[in-house]
Amino acid sequence: MAQKIAKIPLSIYQRKDRLIWNHSRNGEYTVRSGYALAKEMEAQATKSVQSKEQTSSHNRKEIKDLVHRRTGKGDNICTSCGDGIETLEHMFFECDYAKKIWKLSPISWDGLIDLQACFWRWWEGLLEATQRVNGKEHIELTINILWQIWKARNKVIFDNAKVKEITIVRKAQNGWNSRKLWN
Numbered sequence: 001m002a003q004k005i006a007k008i009p010l011s012i013y014q015r016k017d018r019l020i021w022n023h024s025r026n027g028e029y030t031v032r033s034g035y036a037l038a039k040e041m042e043a044q045a046t047k048s049v050q051s052k053e054q055t056s057s058h059n060r061k062e063i064k065d066l067v068h069r070r071t072g073k074g075d076n077i078c079t080s081c082g083d084g085i086e087t088l089e090h091m092f093f094e095c096d097y098a099k100k101i102w103k104l105s106p107i108s109w110d111g112l113i114d115l116q117a118c119f120w121r122w123w124e125g126l127l128e129a130t131q132r133v134n135g136k137e138h139i140e141l142t143i144n145i146l147w148q149i150w151k152a153r154n155k156v157i158f159d160n161a162k163v164k165e166i167t168i169v170r171k172a173q174n175g176w177n178s179r180k181l182w183n
């Protein structure tokens with residue numbers, strides 16, 4: 001059953017994975033791809049009910065059972081904490097899981113805290129940092145962190161496996177370091 005679920009929808013996210021981290025060799029492109037990725041994460045998180053409706057009724061029942069067993073609640077509940085609707089704001093900022101990750105990460109965006117209530121405002125604020133010293137690198141690391149949080153969220157849903165917070169930070173940094181070697 002776990003195998004069946006792993007096969008369900010996320011071919012899109014695998015494609016983006018390649019697009020961004022292997023094919024993107026200049027910063028602008030990464031930021032653009034990051035935008036596309038964030039848009040897609042938003043669509044998948046907020047429309048997860050609809051996308052589940054498109055799977056066969058058999059698979060849909062399996063997913064719902066899985067979510068219900070894990071959280072005791074219906075769809076759209078955060079799979080990390082089981083407590084909160086899974087919006088981008090929750091997933092990246094409000095969830096205890098995300099908070100711990102940002103605490104462990106070498107980068108913080110204290111100046112953007114007021115914008116966290118709306119992911120897209122926060123995102124705009126983030127991109128303004130391109131002008132800062134090392135701004136581009138810091139944005140890239142940040143996008144890596146968002147990306148790893150997203151991948152971990154999918155791992156919980158499709159593989160029923162939780163990724164430790166520190167692992168998220170290490171993976172994001174590794175991706176960032178190897179990207180730097182390309183330039």
Ligand SMILES: [Zn+2]
Binds near residue numbers: 081082095096
């Ligand atoms: Zn949560």
